[in-house]
């Protein structure tokens with residue numbers, strides 16, 4: 001292993017997708033599987049599709065092109081709101097985009113018309129998380145203008161919660177979204193195909209049976225990839241949390257003190273790290289660092305291993321409790337949270353390898 005490696009267990013991803021899709025389906029909700037945490041990894045998208053997701057959601061055109069080149073021809077939804085300089089590429093690449101800015105909708109309309117196409121749009125409404133979305137009182141005007149634009153078709157309303165300010169999806173704000181949709185339908189005499197209620201943070205509301213019936217679509221990334229809902233990051237029942245594992249090689253393994261020697265200033269990242277005196281410990285230096293991963297989001301699979309710090313190119317672990325089991329050149333495995341997954345999948349210094357693990361009969 002020349003580089004650190006992320007192994008991707010496609011069977012576990014398929015299984016997780018099947019679990020989430022099944023839950024949502026039983027509440028009348030369609031699932032778009034979101035692959036952006038893996039930079040649009042085509043095998044991950046295919047595993048999600050085998051698990052039953054209706055379409056794929058992505059936020060970057062580079063990732064979408066990776067999916068298309070790999071032969072994935074299902075509908076792809078562009079999750080990042082459309083941008084003015086990208087309208088031609090957007091119309092060429094995806095069937096459906098999320099939008100909020102009227103000027104961008106006008107440009108999308110022109111781009112679609114120039115290509116003799118009809119491009120579908122969902123208009124995002126800001127329910128209070130203060131990321132993307134039209135402010136509710138401006139919604140009727142934006143919808144009026146959108147409906148008048150040739151070449152684009154308004155297929156629904158959507159909202160994003162939790163991602164930026166951490167506002168939790170609730171019966172109340174979801175009902176609010178439904179009320180906006182119904183009002184638009186009444187006012188303009190149209191029917192909206194989709195009311196897209198959110199992401200992995202909506203899973204609890206759905207299971208509890210408190211998601212309003214009219215919400216018929218969600219966009220799920222982390223719930224499928226890492227098997228967690230995202231309000232409290234609890235493992236989701238019937239899913240695997242370890243479809244992705246990071247393997248890193250031990251470069252140096254020596255017994256040294258646990259406390260640094262000499263006067264100390266800030267480290268390479270402007271922090272003054274604190275260390276606990278545990279006497280002499282076995283310290284392993286690994287071939288992965290802050291340039292590749294969010295170190296705080298790594299969890300050693302071996303419970304006798306503890307991460308004590310990191311620099312751009314190294315993670316340092318206390319491996320004293322492995323009692324000599326470990327050798328230079330061995331690999332250590334780590335579970336990843338979403339931030340760590342995103343970084344590792346994006347790092348060119350980290351190899352990615354898909355495996356078909358074969359799903360064990362009982363899920364943890």
Ligand SMILES: *Cc1c(COP(=O)(O)O)cnc(C)c1O
Nearest residue numbers: 034079199200219220221222223
């Ligand atoms: C990333 C993203 C999602 C998926 O979020 P998860 O928390 O991974 O489920 C959903 N909607 C939008 C708009 C996104 O950008």
